[in-house]
Amino acid sequence: MRAYSGADAVRIVCSREGRGPRTVIVAAHPDDETVGAGSRFRYFRDPVFVHVTDGAPRAMHDALAAGFSTREEYGQARRRELHEALRLVSVSPAQCIGLGIADQEASFALPLVARAVRDLLKRTMPGIVLTHSYEGGHPDHDAAAFGVHAACRMLEQEGIVPPPLVEYALYRADRTQGGKMAVFEFLPHAGCGEMTVALNREESALKRGMLRCFPTQKRVLGAFPVSVEKFRPAPQYVFTRPPHEGTLYYENFDWGVYGEQWRDLAGEALEELGILRGVPAGRAGGEGGEKWD
Numbered sequence: 583m584r585a586y587s588g589a590d591a592v593r594i595v596c597s598r599e600g601r602g603p604r605t606v607i608v609a610a611h612p613d614d615e616t617v618g619a620g621s622r623f624r625y626f627r628d629p630v631f632v633h634v635t636d637g638a639p640r641a642m643h644d645a646l647a648a649g650f651s652t653r654e655e656y657g658q659a660r661r662r663e664l665h666e667a668l669r670l671v672s673v674s675p676a677q678c679i680g681l682g683i684a685d686q687e688a689s690f691a692l693p694l695v696a697r698a699v700r701d702l703l704k705r706t707m708p709g710i711v712l713t714h715s716y717e718g719g720h721p722d723h724d725a726a727a728f729g730v731h732a733a734c735r736m737l738e739q740e741g742i743v744p745p746p747l748v749e750y751a752l753y754r755a756d757r758t759q760g761g762k763m764a765v766f767e768f769l770p771h772a773g774c775g776e777m778t779v780a781l782n783r784e785e786s787a788l789k790r791g792m793l794r795c796f797p798t799q800k801r802v803l804g805a806f807p808v809s810v811e812k813f814r815p816a817p818q819y820v821f822t823r824p825p826h827e828g829t830l831y832y833e834n835f836d837w838g839v840y841g842e843q844w845r846d847l848a849g850e851a852l853e854e855l856g857i858l859r860g861v862p863a864g865r866a867g868g869e870g871g872e873k874w875d
């Protein structure tokens with residue numbers, strides 16, 4: 583794997599030249615990738631998409647509201663929607679891998695996610711990995727971020743230089759607005775300069791078309807702009823600490839787990855995976871930031 587800096591990787595993700603290396607995109611739910619970065623995929627060479635969950639919670643209200651009577655049917659519908667959206671950017675279903683975890687349960691399978699991502703990175707040797715920011719918006723989003731960061735740490739421990747991590751922000755609590763949802767707003771991290779892509783007319787139209795491929799998610803997708811996307815090099819997160827002070831966005835809902843338990847699960851996963859304390863010098867995934875616990 584060629585070692586780009588995190589800043590180089592962000593510039594490549596934002597570029598329209600289409601000359602970047604292979605990119606692996608890791609998302610929690612089928613649609614997160616499109617919301618966060620959908621306008622960029624047409625420029626990626628031979629991308630691979632990994633979805634941690636199947637998008638179908640065991641609690642049935644989302645499935646029933648969307649007109650499905652079983653969790654499986656709802657999950658299959660969400661996968662079909664994903665394939666249709668990605669077909670618009672010439673990505674085939676063969677380029678999509680689902681880990682098959684139930685929606686809202688990724689936090690309980692962190693070691694599995696990390697090992698699956700590590701194995702996939704070894705197999706596909708991408709130059710860049712694009713994934714979620716650790717922001718407390720949804721526990722599965724944070725679990726996907728954890729899995730990618732932990733996979734890179736495991737590669738390092740095997741003597742393999744991991745690809746740089748680029749992240750997109752989706753949503754989180756905005757403490758300055760009484761905990762309301764902030765969309766596409768990264769939590770501040772020193773040394774992780776973000777880049778904003780202003781989508782041109784063609785990209786906006788394409789992204790709108792991709793988002794229309796997810797009718798089961800229509801209710802929520804309207805909250806996201808189709809005029810910009812934001813990217814930055816992933817900081818070195820301490821997943822055993824909260825992403826920010828105060829109530830996390832997902833703690834306002836019954837989405838399977840609250841923050842304190844999530845962080846306990848992260849700590850247990852780090853231990854199970856044998857991820858050492860501290861960060862080796864020269865880690866490619868981001869600049870600055872804090873050490874892992």
Ligand SMILES: [Zn+2]
Binds near residue numbers: 611614723
């Ligand atoms: Zn999501």
